[in-house]
Amino acid sequence: MATDVHRPVTKSAVHVEGLARAFDGRAVIDGLRLDIAPGEFVALLGRSGCGKSTLLRILAGLDRDIQGTALVPRRRAVAFQAPRLMPWKKVWRNVLLGLPGRPERAVTERVLDEVGLGHRADAWPKTLSGGEAQRASLARALVREPDLLLLDEPFGALDALTRIKAQRLVGEVWQRRGCAVLLVTHDVEEAVLLADRVLVMDAGRIVHEQRVDLDRPRGITDPRFAALRAALLERLGVDAAAEAA
Numbered sequence: 214m215a216t217d218v219h220r221p222v223t224k225s226a227v228h229v230e231g232l233a234r235a236f237d238g239r240a241v242i243d244g245l246r247l248d249i250a251p252g253e254f255v256a257l258l259g260r261s262g263c264g265k266s267t268l269l270r271i272l273a274g275l276d277r278d279i280q281g282t283a284l285v286p287r288r289r290a291v292a293f294q295a296p297r298l299m300p301w302k303k304v305w306r307n308v309l310l311g312l313p314g315r316p317e318r319a320v321t322e323r324v325l326d327e328v329g330l331g332h333r334a335d336a337w338p339k340t341l342s343g344g345e346a347q348r349a350s351l352a353r354a355l356v357r358e359p360d361l362l363l364l365d366e367p368f369g370a371l372d373a374l375t376r377i378k379a380q381r382l383v384g385e386v387w388q389r390r391g392c393a394v395l396l397v398t399h400d401v402e403e404a405v406l407l408a409d410r411v412l413v414m415d416a417g418r419i420v421h422e423q424r425v426d427l428d429r430p431r432g433i434t435d436p437r438f439a440a441l442r443a444a445l446l447e448r449l450g451v452d453a454a455a456e457a458a
């Protein structure tokens with residue numbers, strides 16, 4: 214029944230139409246439609262359990278038990294909230310995990326430098342801080358030279374300062390590389406800070422779309438930033454004024 218098609222596309226980095234996924238007879242993704250342009254940064258918000266991670270796993274090719282169409286580039290990579298590093302492999306070997314062929318250490322150097330982790334190439338994962346582990350996880354995604362980078366709450370477990378640094382890093386990496394990004398997050402501010410477009414998901418569909426036409430780098434003190442943030446919070450059913458109080 215499933216018409217799962219994963220193949221390179223040119224006009225859009227992601228084209229999803231009529232996508233459906235059910236678990237135990239319960240629809241979690243329900244007729245979802247989504248297009249992401251090449252090089253576009255899209256953030257995905259939505260209440261817990263609305264299907265964000267399920268969508269991301271489908272786009273990553275980790276779940277093929279679907280109905281409908283999901284077209285994504287062959288070169289795609291994913292990073293999760295938990296860095297998922299193999300404790301028995303040094304950082305540079307973790308970065309190479311799963312790459313086809315027999316890639317050499319040199320392949321990791323540029324990408325570890327890019328995420329500010331060049332000096333930790335020979336470290337064991339257990340000696341990394343949370344922020345460093347997340348950078349290693351990002352390096353493992355970037356070494357694949359993705360046209361589509363899928364990020365599932367990659368900053369969710371970081372402390373506030375480390376989180377700001379990691380957000381900035383992802384913004385820089387995206388601008389330098391020009392890949393499309395789909396970022397799942399619970400943080401409305403993070404979405405407005407980074408994305409070209411913010412989507413709100415509910416009950417397995419995209420129910421709202423907000424373009425963010427603010428120059429970069431963006432500042433939370435910009436009144437237009439605050440207005441977008443408030444509008445999105447309202448969409449999510451959060452009273453921004455009450456939240457600020």
Ligand SMILES: Nc1ncnc2c1ncn2[C@@H]1O[C@H](COP(=O)(O)OP(=O)(O)OP(=O)(O)O)[C@@H](O)[C@H]1O
Nearest residue numbers: 236237241259260261262263264265266267268399
């Ligand atoms: N493998 C699975 N088997 C059964 N149910 C699942 C499975 N994966 C996800 N679900 C269910 O699908 C629904 C959507 O889950 P999903 O993880 O996609 O939500 P989410 O929007 O990412 O939530 P959160 O923001 O809390 O991470 C949930 O009710 C979840 O329990």
